[in-house]
Amino acid sequence: MMVSVCCSLWAQQTDTLVAAQVYSYKVLPVVRASEQVAFLAGQVRPSAQVSELLRRFTGVQVKDYGGVGGLKTINVRSLGSEHVGVFLDGIQIDNAQNMQVDLGRFSVDGLGAVSLYNAVKTQRLQTAKEYASGAAVHLVSEDPLLLVGDSAGKVRLRGGSFGTFNPSVQWDRRIGGVILRVGAEFLTSNGKYKYDYFGTPLTRENGDIRSLRLDTRLSGMLLGGKWRLMLYGYGSERGFPGPVIRRSEEFPFSAERQADQDVFAQGGWTKDWTDRYSTALKFKYANNYTHYNTHPEKNAMAMPYNLHYRQQSAYVSLAQSLGLSDPWSVDLSTDLQRNTLDSDVGQFVKPRRTTFTGALATLLTWERFRAAANIAYTGAWDTFDQRNAGGWSCEGGFRDAWMPSLSLFVRPASWLEIDAFAKRTYRLPSFNDLYYSLMGNSALRPESAAQLGADIRMSARAGAWDVEARLSPYYNNVNSKIVALPTSSQFRWTMLNIGMVDVTGLDAKVSLERGLGSAERRLALTLRYTLQQALDHTSPGSQTWGNQIPYIPLHSGGLDLAFQWEDWSITWDTTLTGERWSRTANIDTYRIAPWSLSDASLSRKVTLYGHAGRGMVPQLAVGLALNNIFNQSYQVVQGYPMPGFNAMLTVEYSW
DSSP: OOOOOOGGGGSSSSSOOOOOOOOSSSSOSSSSOSEEHHHOOOOOOSSSHHHHHHSSSSSSSEEEOTTTTTTTEEEEESSGGGGGEEOOOEEEEEOOOOOOOOGGGOOOOTTEEEEESSSSOOOTTTTTTHHHOEEEEEEEEEOOOOSSSSSEEEEEEEEEEGGGEEEEEEEEEEETTTTEEEEEEEEEEOOOOOOEEEEEEOOOOOEEEEEEEEEEEEEEEETEEEEEEEEEEEEEEEEEEOOOOOOOTSSSOOOOEEEEEEEEEEEEEEEEOOOSEEEEEEEEEEEEEEEEOTTTTTTTTOOEEEEEEEEEEEEEEEEEEEEETTTTTEEEEEEEEEEEEEESTTTOOOOOEEEEEEEEEEEESSSSSSEEEEEEEEEEEEEEEETGGGGEEEEEEEEEEEEEEEEEEEEETTEEEEEEEEEEEEOOOOOOHHHOOTTTTTTTTOEEEEEEEEEEOOOOOOOOEEEEEEEEEEEEEEEEEEEEESSSSSSOOOEEEEEEEEEEEEEEEEEEEEEEEETTTTEEEEEEEEEEEEEEEESTSSTTOOOOTTTSSSSEEEEEEEEETTTTTEEEEEEEEOOOEEESSSGGGGEEEEEEEEEEEEEEEEEEEOOOOSSSSEEEEEEEEEEEEOOOOOOEEEEEOOOOOOOEEEEEOOO
């Protein structure tokens, strides 16, 4: 775990943006984010990775396989990571091979906001995929730091436990009518940390990582509209430490290695043709290469795999929005995507998938009541090499689904707001789910989910305290749920359908904040709690009937405390997770013990002088993060022990 702490105390608060008071066809979203972190321009980010921010959202489990380079995926309200869309500036970060988006790869540098939506994000000019997601994490790029002058930048250095060294640089420049941002980040860590192995202290091995991220963003005006382009490259080489199980002492636990080379280009152009009609064109091309090697010469117990994969994706989306009257607007979005996967795996079938997604949405807005409805459609055509298909030949062809959604908003009083939604969503099995022999299951059925939910928000003033409370009851019914369970490796999984899962839950959050004499002296306290009952209702009378599905705790929650005094800030975060099971059989053999995790931070930001006229006022920020203060021994995923106490120091200079 790695957390940067040179930050504004209020960066982790939940969606405190005031609802828009303009009631026209260009209103802000009807449905507010379930959780949101919004950053101010020039603000130092509170966490190094997106996964660290999401861990403090209610109703969310972040699966973490340990260490700086460990895989980190998100599960929202028991829908599973494959059912959660992750979007960067409205364009999905997808992976047709396994539908696993590793959030540990994404830095918060360059982001203006991170939001989670359980209901459909009802906003103008969305892509069709945004309407079709079960839940959605939205990463929004910040505007360049050009508050004064034509250039700005920052240099950050982070390092600490596990031999972690993590420098980054960002530079903004205005060139005529074009704004350019260039960023780079390097990360290296040996990944070694102590853990308890059946009463014996051991050191986690083969968890090292080296990675480099390069990105360039450009934006400006073209033909009367706004355009944006992003070029992104990421390369890494890391080890997979593997699960901790009893093995012969003469063999290492794991010698598996994986190298990744990911590049993509994405962008868009948005134009208001009239006061009532607007369009948005978005596009993306991605090319992802993976090399996986078990190195049997180092571990004689390993299966001999030396595999190479190349995944390519081309995507285009056109969204149109028409304001029919002041309270009524209609949107039509159409997306087309082509995915291919090639590999040197023996008898690989080289799947190809063409997917069309469309959505028709309408929005009605009045001062105290708003309503939004949409219907999305997705259709996918699969083809593959028939010569190597074997028993998979029946899995090719066409799959489609209709996904309706309805959301309502009412404000019965100035202190009370209620959002409610109902929707159906659907996801296809991934290429690995269907076609990969090491983990594939040709009998897998597509997974669909019916979702009901509400957000009840209350705000009040109690003496010197501002109080905001949110209650969010929900119910999900998931049919033919696809579950991925790790085997002896993070790279190889067991895929299976759980016929039906009923999820009943409640998220609760209370935030208290008060000033201490000035805007720069404040105290904030946030309490979080989630009750989540996710039961297997596949076969009445079976041994697993009525059992909690894998990795979902019945109870979880946390506490966040933040104190700011002028340029100093102190934070304390505690996360609590109840007992869970690693299999559908809820027996002691598969029980994962409950755990709590506490982190603290201390930081100071100093304003420097002597560079007037060169952009923003120069600032130096220094912070220290102390993670897992009580050295708690715990596992998020069974067999993958997490680090004990660790510390990170961050120094950042911005101008």
